[in-house]
Amino acid sequence: MLSVFAKASRRYYSHLPEKVSTLAKFNFPLATNSIKSVTDNINDFINKKQKVTLNGHIHRKARIRPTLSFGFLRDCNGETVQFIANDSTKDKIMDTMKSLTVEESVSITGYVQPKQSKEGESKSWELVLEDIQVLNSSNIDAPRLEKLKQTRPEDLPPQFRYLQLRTAFYQNALRVRSKIAQSVRKVLVDDHDFVEIETPLLFKSTPEGAREFVVPTRQPNQFYALPQSPQQYKQILMSSGFTKYFQIAKCFRDEDLRSDRQPEFTQIDLEMSFVNSSDQVMKVVEDVVLSIWEKVKQTNVYTLNGSDELIRINAGIEGVQLSKLNYLTALQKYGIDKPDLRSNLSFISLEEYFVSIENLDFPVVETCVLKSAFDPTIKTSKPPKSLTSELNYSRRRPYIFMIKSEDDAQSWCELLLQKGFMKWNDKVDKEKLRKTLNLQPGDILAVSNRAHLPYENPTPLGKFRQLAIAEFSGKWQRPIRSENGLIDTYDFDKTIVGSWVVDFPLFNPAETSDDINVPYPKYDRSKLESTHHPFTMCKSDDYDLLETEPLKVRGEHYDLVINGVEVGGGSRRIHDSVLQQYIFEDVLKVNNYQSLFGHLLKALSMGCPPHAGLALGFDRLCAMVVGTSSIKDVIAFPKNQSGSDRVVESPTAVDEKVLNEYFITTKVS
Numbered sequence: 001m002l003s004v005f006a007k008a009s010r011r012y013y014s015h016l017p018e019k020v021s022t023l024a025k026f027n028f029p030l031a032t033n034s035i036k037s038v039t040d041n042i043n044d045f046i047n048k049k050q051k052v053t054l055n056g057h058i059h060r061k062a063r064i065r066p067t068l069s070f071g072f073l074r075d076c077n078g079e080t081v082q083f084i085a086n087d088s089t090k091d092k093i094m095d096t097m098k099s100l101t102v103e104e105s106v107s108i109t110g111y112v113q114p115k116q117s118k119e120g121e122s123k124s125w126e127l128v129l130e131d132i133q134v135l136n137s138s139n140i141d142a143p144r145l146e147k148l149k150q151t152r153p154e155d156l157p158p159q160f161r162y163l164q165l166r167t168a169f170y171q172n173a174l175r176v177r178s179k180i181a182q183s184v185r186k187v188l189v190d191d192h193d194f195v196e197i198e199t200p201l202l203f204k205s206t207p208e209g210a211r212e213f214v215v216p217t218r219q220p221n222q223f224y225a226l227p228q229s230p231q232q233y234k235q236i237l238m239s240s241g242f243t244k245y246f247q248i249a250k251c252f253r254d255e256d257l258r259s260d261r262q263p264e265f266t267q268i269d270l271e272m273s274f275v276n277s278s279d280q281v282m283k284v285v286e287d288v289v290l291s292i293w294e295k296v297k298q299t300n301v302y303t304l305n306g307s308d309e310l311i312r313i314n315a316g317i318e319g320v321q322l323s324k325l326n327y328l329t330a331l332q333k334y335g336i337d338k339p340d341l342r343s344n345l346s347f348i349s350l351e352e353y354f355v356s357i358e359n360l361d362f363p364v365v366e367t368c369v370l371k372s373a374f375d376p377t378i379k380t381s382k383p384p385k386s387l388t389s390e391l392n393y394s395r396r397r398p399y400i401f402m403i404k405s406e407d408d409a410q411s412w413c414e415l416l417l418q419k420g421f422m423k424w425n426d427k428v429d430k431e432k433l434r435k436t437l438n439l440q441p442g443d444i445l446a447v448s449n450r451a452h453l454p455y456e457n458p459t460p461l462g463k464f465r466q467l468a469i470a471e472f473s474g475k476w477q478r479p480i481r482s483e484n485g486l487i488d489t490y491d492f493d494k495t496i497v498g499s500w501v502v503d504f505p506l507f508n509p510a511e512t513s514d515d516i517n518v519p520y521p522k523y524d525r526s527k528l529e530s531t532h533h534p535f536t537m538c539k540s541d542d543y544d545l546l547e548t549e550p551l552k553v554r555g556e557h558y559d560l561v562i563n564g565v566e567v568g569g570g571s572r573r574i575h576d577s578v579l580q581q582y583i584f585e586d587v588l589k590v591n592n593y594q595s596l597f598g599h600l601l602k603a604l605s606m607g608c609p610p611h612a613g614l615a616l617g618f619d620r621l622c623a624m625v626v627g628t629s630s631i632k633d634v635i636a637f638p639k640n641q642s643g644s645d646r647v648v649e650s651p652t653a654v655d656e657k658v659l660n661e662y663f664i665t666t667k668v669s
Contacts, residue, residue, distance in 0.1 A: 221663070342469075388400060
C-alpha cells in the first residue's frame with residue numbers, strides 16, 4: 001500500500017513541473033566558505049565586510065518579526081549559524097523567509113556581522129542576508145520531526161536515517177571513520193610497505209563458526225556464500241608471492257544482532273608472510289592503533305607495567321609495547337578473556353576454604369569484593385539491580401552479600417553455606433579467611449564457582465565484574481605511573497588501556513547444553529571445535545599433545561583488547577598442508593575437508609611460506625574513537641535488530657518468476 005506521501009507525490013507529479021522554478025533549483029552559487037572557516041577567521045570577515053555564500057539545510061523554522069526576522073542554517077559539517085533579514089531587506093527575500101520549512105536545502109549569501117550579547121560584547125557572528133535561494137523544499141514529515149531532531153536525533157525513526165546523518169554527532173562520526181581509514185592506509189602502506197588487495201565477495205560455503213548468507217545461482221543446487229572474513233583468500237595470497245597484504249574488507253555473518261553486531265560489517269584485514277614470531281604482526285597492529293588514537297583522537301594510550309600500574313606508550317617505538325596477558329590468568333583474575341584493565345578489580349580464590357559440591361566439574365570457588373560500594377549507615381541499602389538481575393547473566397548468577405555491619409562480615413559464610421552449593425574445606429582456617437578478605441561495612445561480596453580451565457566466557461563472576469565497572473564507573477581504577485609518580489585520579493571513561501591476550505586453548509569441547517535455564521553448561525569432550533579458527537598454529541611446546549591430549553594444546557592466537565572490548569584477533573597460521581590436513585581430519589573430524597578446504601590445502605602444498613595475520617573490527621574501533629557503545633552510530637545505513645534496512649525497506653520479497661530462474665521455491669511458515 002502506498003504511503004500518504006507517496007500518493008501525494010504521485011498526484012503532484014502527474015505533469016511536468018513548471019520549467020522556470022524547477023530549473024532555478026539547479027542554478028545556484030557555490031559555497032565560498034564553511035561556517036567553521038568563518039568562525040576561525042571571524043575578525044577578517046568582519047573587518048573586510050567580505051561577502052559569504054553558505055550552502056546547507058534550514059535547521060530551525062524561521063522567526064518572522066516586523067523589523068527583524070531570523071533563521072538558522074546548518075552546513076554539511078553539522079555546524080549552525082543564524083541568518084537575519086532586517087527591515088531594509090528586499091521583499092523577495094522576506095517572502096522566501098516566510099515560507100521556509102525545516103530541512104529545506106538552501107543557499108544563502110550575505111555579509112558577516114558580530115552577534116551582540118545583552119552586555120554589548122561580541123560573542124559570535126551572524127549573516128545579514130543579501131540573497132536566499134531554496135534549492136529543494138522538504139516534505140511534511142520534516143516539521144513533525146523537528147523537535148525530536150533537536151533534542152534526541154538518535155531517536156528519529158530509522159526510515160529517516162538521512163535526517164539523523166545531517167546532525168553534528170553523525171556528521172562527526174562518519175568523518176572520523178573516514179579519517180581512521182586514511183590513517184590505517186597511511187601506516188600500512190607508507191610505513192610498512194603493505195599492498196592493498198581486494199578479495200571476492202562471492203565465496204563458497206565453509207564452516208567458520210557463524211551462520212552464512214548464501215547466494216543462489218542459475219545452476220541447480222549451486223550457491224555462493226558471502227565471506228565471513230577474507231581468511232582463506234588472504235592465506236592463498238601468501239602463497240602468491242605477496243608478503244604483506246591488507247584490505248578494509250566487507251564481511252557478512254547471519255547471526256543474532258545487538259549493539260556491536262551487524263549482518264554486514266567491516267574489518268581491517270592483514271596478513272604477513274615469512275613471519276617467525278607473532279610479535280611481528282603485533283608490532284604492525286600497534287602502530288596502526290596508536291596512530292589512530294594519537295593522530296585522529298589525540299589521546300594517549302596506556303598499558304600495564306609489571307606492578308599492575310598503567311603506563312603510557314607512544315607510537316614509533318621499536319618492539320611490542322602493549323602488555324601480554326595469559327588467557328588462563330585473565331579468566332582466573334577477571335573471569336573473561338577481554339578484561340577491562342582500567343579497573344583493578346580482581347578475584348580472590350577461596351579454594352583453600354571452600355569446596356564446591358553443586359557441580360563437581362566447577363570446583364573452583366572464588367570471590368570479588370567491591371570495597372566501599374555503598375553507605376552502610378543507610379539501613380535500606382540494596383545492591384544495584386544491574387548486579388543482581390537475571391537478565392544480565394547468561395546462566396547462573398553469583399551469590400551477592402552486602403556487608404552492612406561487623407556481624408555481616410562474619411555471618412556471610414554461614415549464609416553462603418545455606419545456599420547448598422559448597423561446604424567448608426577440611427581443617428579450614430576461618431581467621432585467615434577473615435584477614436584475607438578484610439571485609440568492612442559498605443563492601444559488596446560476590447561469590448561463585450567455575451571450572452579449572454573455564455570454557456564459560458565470561459564466568460558468572462566475570463560478568464559481575466563487567467557490570468560493577470559499568471555501575472561504579474571509575475571507582476576502582478588503576479593508578480597511572482607517570483614521570484612524576486602515581487596518578488590516582490583521572491577521567492576513567494576517556495582513558496584508553498590496551499593489552500594482548502595470548503596462549504588461548506587451541507580447541508574447546510563442543511557445548512551440548514543449549515538451554516540457558518540450565519545453570520551449568522555441559523560439554524562433549526570427544527567433539528572438539530576450534531577456539532579461533534581451524535587454520536591456527538599450535539604452540540611448539542604443545543605439538544605432541546595434538547595427538548594425545550588436544551584440549552591441553554595452546555594456540556598461537558592473540559587478541560587485542562582495549563577497555564574491555566575485543567578490538568581484533570589473529571594468529572600464526574598452519575602453512576604446512578600435511579599438518580593442516582591432520583587438524584581437519586583427525587582432530588576436528590571434518591569428513592568433507594577436501595571439498596570444503598581442498599583449495600587451501602593445495603595452495604599450502606605449493607611452497608606457501610610461513611605466515612600470520614590479524615583482523616581488527618573497523619566498525620567497533622571507530623565507535624570507540626567516537627565515544628559510542630553502538631557500531632550503528634558509525635555506519636551510514638545500519639540494519640536494525642531484525643536485519644532490516646528501514647531506509648530502503650530491505651530485505652524484500654522476490655517475484656516468483658525470478659525465483660524460478662534460481663530453482664528456489666518459497667514455503668509459507
